[in-house]
Amino acid sequence: MSSLAIDVVRGVDGFQALRRDWEALFDAQPSASPFMSYDWMAAWQATIGVGGQPVIVCARDAGRLVGLLALSERTSPVMGMPVRRLSFMGERLVAxxxxxxLAHPGCARPATAAIVERLATQPIDLLALDGLPADSAMLxxxxxxxxxxxxxAYTLATHQICPYLDLRAGWEEVLSRSRRPHQFGRLLRNLAGLHGFESRAITEPGLAGAALERLLALHDRRWAAQGGSDAxxxxxxRDFHRRVVPALAERGMVRFEELWVEGDCRATYYGFTRGDHYWLYQTGYDPSWARxxxxxxxxGLSIKEAVDRGVRCYDFLRGTETYKFDWALGARVTLRxxxxxARPAARLFATGRQLRAAVEKGVEAIVPRRSLDLLRRWRRARERGREEAAPTLALPRTRAREQEA
Incomplete structure (x- = not known):
């Protein structure tokens, strides 16, 4: 391999111009998650990423894109001075x-090294990469x-704990090692005896949008008492998911799994699939059917269906919620x-970021749950009102709509 050429692409126009090369690189790396796809990043930039500038560090071999690191740059005023912050593109607020x-398998290590070397030369006040895999070659x-x-000042810390389930032993073994195997069988039989019981999987692009709306409705009902969920x-x-679901469905990477009873959807799981890996992203259920x-x-049905499809890793993603460990037998960590x-404004900005996180944890530890719920309802209502008044950036929503146009 010849020496790699490194260039930095900035701005929305430059980001969009990379689409074809980005998709070819993504297709060449079968282990890459949907979170690293162009479609995920485009939906994020058009919604949550508004106000930030895409910064894509690219590695090329004889002109061919063989590696990229997708970042987003924001500038914040601190003590009257601008502070430049670089973070992962496609991460903030969407977990x-x-x-x-993202690198071609044939040159992953040299591409990663060259990209990070170039990144280190950039005039950055704060580099904050949240969610980096613990086995990343970047480390x-x-x-x-x-x-x-x-x-x-360089620091490395644990960011999130991500439970997972290895499915290679087969469904019967997975079920036997779960926390409530006999209860699962009994509950399934009880539900299966009710009118209209049906397990549905929705993957078709034309149906995925309606499945997302059912997920959002059930998610709202589940979290109504707490004023909605931060997720x-x-x-x-919501606009992000309404953009990304049709786009990834066109590429066969979106999956909704629903449980219908007595004429309506009572529970639904929203996830992504690629190769032998499944990522469970979000859930919703009807609280009146909680019993x-x-x-x-x-x-349980989602896991069994994953086994039947040949999935080897069922990834619950970040969070240590108890329901995940009804099934999960291990966990991975991501890093920050x-x-x-060295500028005082940069140090002050970073300290404020750390202080805010510490205060939030402290409040959760000492404030009664009922009071926390009231505070969350107030904060979420305020955030909704603020966002509804803000503009969004016009980017193409899906490949299918571009063709129609």
């Missing part, structure tokens, strides 16, 4: 775990390039990488 360098190079830099309440987040354990049964420049 995309495992973002990393070693980041430590070499930034860990010994006297002009930057799916904001208008920008029938519709969410628990739908989870932070490099802070």
């Amino acid at each position: 995309a775990d495992g973002l990393d360098v 070693q190079v980041l430590a070499w390039q930034l860990g010994g830099d006297t002009q930057r 799916m309440t904001r208008p920008s987040i 029938k354990s519709v969410a628990f049964v739908r989870m 990488v932070e490099a802070v420049g």
